[in-house]
Amino acid sequence: MSSFSALRSTVLRSNRPSSFSHLRTPSSRLFHIKARMPSLIATRAAPRSSHPSLQQWRSYADSVTIKVPPMAESISEGTLKQWLKEVGEQVEQDEEIATIETDKIDVAVNAPQAGILKELLVEADTTVTVGQDLAKLEPGEGAPKPAKEETKKEEPNSSPPQKTDQPKSTEKTPEPKKVEENPKKADIIPPPTTHPAPAADGIGNRGEQRVKMNRMRLRTGERLKQSQNTAASLTTFNEVDMSAVMEMRSLYKNVVLEKTGVKLGFVSFFTKACILAMKDVPVVNASIEGPNGGDTIVYRDYVDVSIAVATEKGLVTPVIRNAETLDLVGIDKAISELGEKARNGKITLEDLAGGTFTISNGGVFGSLMGTPIINLPQSAVLGRSYVL
Template identity: 85%
Template sequence: MSSPSSALRSTALRSNRLASLSRLRTPSCRLLHVKAPVTGLITRQTTPRSSHIAASYPLSLQQWRSYADSITIKVPPMAESISEGTLKQWLKEVGDQVEQDEEIATIETDKIDVAVNAPHAGILKELLVEADTTVTVGQDLAKLEPGEVAPKPAKEEAKKEEPTTASPPSPKAEESKPAAKAPEPKVEQKPKKAEKPAPPSTPSAPAADGIGNRGEQRVKMNRMRLRTAERLKQSQNTAASLTTFNEVDMSAVMEMRSLYKNAVLEKTGVKLGFVSFFAKACILAMKDVPVINASIEGPNGGDTIVYRDYVDVSIAVATEKGLVTPVIRNAETLDLVGIDKSISELGEKARSGKITLEDLAGGTFTISNGGVFGSLMGTPIINLPQSAVLGLHATKQRPVVVNGKIEIRPMMYLALTYDHRLLDGREAVTFLVKVKEYIEDPRRMLLP
């Protein structure tokens, strides 16, 4: 039976041990909980089995962290109308060190690609989602161990060894080369012998079928292409689409552009194009036919007409992933140079993949220029909820009658597709004729 003094001594020792530190021992490591606020730090016992690990990976105590310190990287919020996307690719792998705000993955949505950035600097510990997987906003994507890690000295040693391996060989090594090259002629003789037997019997079997090499490749449509197909089909099923055509003489606008393009380029840095002339002509023509800029809204296909006193022109831009329509907002307040500058900036952002959802939202009227690809004539599809779209085409030299004489003029076909639920033929044709008049006499666009 123990005495009271021994019981007090054991109690004091136990309390001192718990107050100072507690040790959980395993054959390979021990977890320390000290008074300092160091959480999840691991130390290693230097044993004969683990001594080589310490030599190749000498990290200090502060550089070791437990998995409990990891941060979960989630799918970032994208937009009010977008709740999911496809994880297109991982730009980093497990074990890679990343900087704060560095892009580690790309999520493909219906309209744009969204970057997933690291919230802190650290090392990727685990990837929770594979590529080409559908993800939702807020879903866990990866585990990140925060903190900076010093570079491994093993890489520096390898770099130091490179110049020694690349040094010229010693004379002794050169003397030994002929002996090493002795078996090489034998290797050269083997392919020569293999060339003699001709094995045409194997390819003769498929040749007898008369089919040849006919391969197929099945590629899943990306989200942008799927969304584009869905919206185009929705437009055909919803709007009562009708297209009216006209042709325009491009002589006057081509002459005006050639006269002022160098001066505009030197003064503003903008390369004057033809689409800006058509955009300005459409904006001015809408003053006479405002219903072109209106739209139908409401339940069951719409029961309300919305008229606008502003014009947001959507410009169709072809990219590698599909067609996008960035918007020039308040285009009615811009002159030709301002419109052209906006077209150039939005087109560059779209083609470089830097377009944002704000650049694509809205739009009251669309211009599509198929002429850059050589299209002679086409019927564009309405970009709902808009009510009309203007299609531009290639300019061709054609014989036309001018003042009773046949002349060769640069001519372009214009195509206006409109929603017949809202616009009648009179409004559509009147609008297109107004556009034609502005293009054939561009000086009118400068009048107040």
């Protein structure tokens, strides 16, 4: 056996191939795999940043998508009014970066976390829906803030060379030279702006401006027209002597202002009078609901008064909840707070929802009489005017 094994080893050594790939023994395959491992390790050890596709994948995976936030059950879309931040700017967590205009209120889009705004997916004045992608945010803090200061500092430094370059640019331009070389032709040809067309016709300025209406004005007009087509309404005018109310207000308005900080106005008197009238005539505080214009009258034990407030965007009617439980000072305080929120654009859907009776004031515009339109599904509305 020893001679046979020695002979076999001699034959194997003499017939050993130059490449180990032809050997089929388990030990040779294992050696072949071990020989290739250094090359595999070298390729895996290469930095990811050297591969452009890996960089793109990494940046895409690290970015956060900002979506259109939920608005309300009855509102599913809006118009992206404006971007408050630009690409490359640093934003903080919960900072407002955009505003979406809906039929009733403006919805703020806040950053879910601090980072850098990398990409805007939607342009301004575009209709967006709830859940739609708006922008890409790269998480991080404080990187571009010093860059803004550097750009601001560079602007005044770059302005002086611009002033010094201005005469050089005028010397290089050939157009003024041609005018100077041919002064006779300039005298013969009259300037076209000396005889404008509107002045020749003797009519005057006939310019036009086209401004797209916002969603709130469009929705308000749509609902008012729907009310005109649906509700069979009747308007009555009544003259009321307000001398006693005016005397009472003049006596106590300063005292109320010093004690409560609330300005005593006339709206609270009208609101209180309407609440007392609704107790005697409950149908005024009721609403008509049901198909085909309504077939059911809903009577209520509470009074939620909608007060019309004119804003720059349109007319809104915030609601005073349970107005029957408030006194004159409480009503004036609620009206002042809701009016301020509406004018500052901070009104919410909860402030506008509901309402069993509406009070409008056309007297602030100087009108003596007016026929306000019923705010559906309410059954009545009060329009008031002042004659002092």
